[in-house]
Amino acid sequence: MENGAVSESNMTGTLVKTVFKNVMDFDLEDIFECGQCFRWRRQPDGSYSGIVEGSFANVSYIAGEDSDGTGDVKIWSNLFASDRERRDRYWRNYFDLDRNYTRIKRILTTEDSVMRKAVRTGGGIRILNQNKWETLISFIISQNNNIPRIQGCIEILCREHGRNIGLLHGEPLYSFPSVDRLSVLNEDDLDVCRLGYRARYISQAARIVAMDGGMVLEDGESMPKAALEEYLLSLPGVGPKVANCVMLFSMKKAEVFPIDVWMRRVMAGLYGMSERNLSGMQDYAKRNFGEYGGIAQQYLFNYVRKLKRDDPTTYARLGLDSPSMEDRDEKRMI
DNA sequence: GGCCAGGGGATTA
DNA sequence: TAATCCCATGGC
Numbered sequence: 001m002e003n004g005a006v007s008e009s010n011m012t013g014t015l016v017k018t019v020f021k022n023v024m025d026f027d028l029e030d031i032f033e034c035g036q037c038f039r040w041r042r043q044p045d046g047s048y049s050g051i052v053e054g055s056f057a058n059v060s061y062i063a064g065e066d067s068d069g070t071g072d073v074k075i076w077s078n079l080f081a082s083d084r085e086r087r088d089r090y091w092r093n094y095f096d097l098d099r100n101y102t103r104i105k106r107i108l109t110t111e112d113s114v115m116r117k118a119v120r121t122g123g124g125i126r127i128l129n130q131n132k133w134e135t136l137i138s139f140i141i142s143q144n145n146n147i148p149r150i151q152g153c154i155e156i157l158c159r160e161h162g163r164n165i166g167l168l169h170g171e172p173l174y175s176f177p178s179v180d181r182l183s184v185l186n187e188d189d190l191d192v193c194r195l196g197y198r199a200r201y202i203s204q205a206a207r208i209v210a211m212d213g214g215m216v217l218e219d220g221e222s223m224p225k226a227a228l229e230e231y232l233l234s235l236p237g238v239g240p241k242v243a244n245c246v247m248l249f250s251m252k253k254a255e256v257f258p259i260d261v262w263m264r265r266v267m268a269g270l271y272g273m274s275e276r277n278l279s280g281m282q283d284y285a286k287r288n289f290g291e292y293g294g295i296a297q298q299y300l301f302n303y304v305r306k307l308k309r310d311d312p313t314t315y316a317r318l319g320l321d322s323p324s325m326e327d328r329d330e331k332r333m334i
Numbered sequence: 335g336g337c338c339a340g341g342g343g344a345t346t347a
Numbered sequence: 348t349a350a351t352c353c354c355a356t357g358g359c
Contacts, residue, residue: 144354145356146357147340198354237342237343239341240341241340258340259340263340276349305340
């Protein structure tokens with residue numbers, strides 16, 4: 001983002017620049033459009049803008065001139081604007097900059113030709129460490145839903161119940177609504193968000209989270225995975241898939257392997273598994289992807305979604321079209 | 335106009 | 348345990 005554009009058109013407070021130099025395995029499109037987050041938007045200059053922890057932020061990546069695969073991450077934001085150390089620490093963690101993705105990709109792609117293609121497609125993915133509450137509600141909304149509509153629902157939710165945090169190019173910006181705010185709403189207060197049957201889940205989950213002031217949720221990172229999972233699954237609207245996404249995208253549980261309809265297709269079409277055998281898929285992921293199950297999952301998820309969009313012929317030829325090969329075989333026999 | 339979307343919950347068998 | 352149905356909503 002240009003300096004002038006920032007100072008000219010924002011009422012979001014003083015934006016401060018944070019730079020991380022010589023960052024590898026980092027691609028903004030891979031990171032922000034692989035389905036792990038819903039409030040970042042691509043800008044005309046190729047940067048991405050979003051709202052994080054109630055603050056506006058804009059991120060750009062400038063590849064190094066010697067084309068050695070490194071580049072500089074540049075962040076304009078007013079988050080922790082007066083505390084450089086805290087700001088650096090926050091963004092370094094948010095973008096998972098202390099993890100060696102080169103090494104992880106090498107491990108995952110050895111002896112896995114599917115993963116090699118996936119990493120070739122989205123090798124710049126980084127697992128974001130996002131706000132836990134926002135991630136929980138966002139992925140409750142995500143169930144049996146599609147990504148554009150999820151984004152739309154979340155934006156309405158923020159507009160209706162978030163805090164107005166300023167203007168950008170004349171458009172108002174809103175924070176993600178707090179636990180306290182959502183916990184006092186009736187379900188019909190959420191009607192305008194077009195959440196469907198998920199409105200009840202959100203309203204109920206918010207009340208439960210609010211009972212302890214969000215303490216358990218906020219402590220999720222330091223909790224053992226089993227206890228954390230048990231807590232998340234106790235929340236209405238949270239099943240295994242949503243719980244895994246929350247643990248992966250906001251609580252640093254990199255080993256979890258969320259399985260949705262896309263991953264079922266991948267595991268059935270590309271790894272030869274039965275589409276209905278979810279526990280078998282979990283076993284496969286544990287054995288073959290180990291502590292990096294969640295990162296592997298994001299490479300694969302991103303790969304098949306882009307393949308369907310950009311090369312539907314190959315997508316169909318690989319047997320990824322639903323219904324699965326297995327279902328087609330059954331229909332043939334009828 | 336039926337199918338699909340980053341599923342979960344309740345009921346059934 | 349595993350299968351099945353239903354749950355709102357909107358794009359196609």
